[in-house]
Amino acid sequence: MSEPIVILTEEPLGADDRLNIERLVDGADTRLVVLVPANTERHLLVDFLENLSLLDIAKAFRELTSHAPDPTQERAKAAETLSVSLAALEGLGSGVTGEVVDGGAVSGLVSKVRETGAAQAVVITRPHAVADTFHTDWANKAQDQLGVPVLHLYAGSGFIGDS
Numbered sequence: 001m002s003e004p005i006v007i008l009t010e011e012p013l014g015a016d017d018r019l020n021i022e023r024l025v026d027g028a029d030t031r032l033v034v035l036v037p038a039n040t041e042r043h044l045l046v047d048f049l050e051n052l053s054l055l056d057i058a059k060a061f062r063e064l065t066s067h068a069p070d071p072t073q074e075r076a077k078a079a080e081t082l083s084v085s086l087a088a089l090e091g092l093g094s095g096v097t098g099e100v101v102d103g104g105a106v107s108g109l110v111s112k113v114r115e116t117g118a119a120q121a122v123v124i125t126r127p128h129a130v131a132d133t134f135h136t137d138w139a140n141k142a143q144d145q146l147g148v149p150v151l152h153l154y155a156g157s158g159f160i161g162d163s
Contacts, residue, residue, distance in 0.1 A: 013124065121142055
């Protein structure tokens with residue numbers, strides 16, 4: 001059995017994501033570990049600029065005035081994302097497991113990679129214009145802390161992030 005691959009995602013994985021991971025596994029007997037953060041720890045100003053850059057002005061101002069998210073609802077949403085993601089990857093490699101991680105997303109990824117001795121990490125996110133441009137996205141942060149390759153994929157596509 002080959003070393004596991006740890007996957008960090010903020011989005012429910014679907015058919016396109018399965019295809020990307022299937023190509024990565026390439027028929028090997030690889031264990032997949034999916035992590036979904038209970039709290040994505042986004043920053044208000046970054047989110048505002050991100051929504052403006054995507055020309056979603058209504059959402060930018062709506063989120064600027066919204067209240068802090070409820071931790072119980074965030075955890076429930078993360079659990080649903082995990083469930084959908086595990087179902088999407090079912091049957092790949094030598095098995096797929098996963099968990100919702102508390103605390104920072106990147107620190108959870110780094111801990112799990114070290115705990116499992118993973119040979120590779122994959123970060124699957126939607127595009128984040130500001131974080132991706134300034135290399136402050138999860139994949140870049142993880143790459144700075146790990147001695148293994150970190151592949152950054154955009155959810156639902158075959159596009160690779162710049163990490």
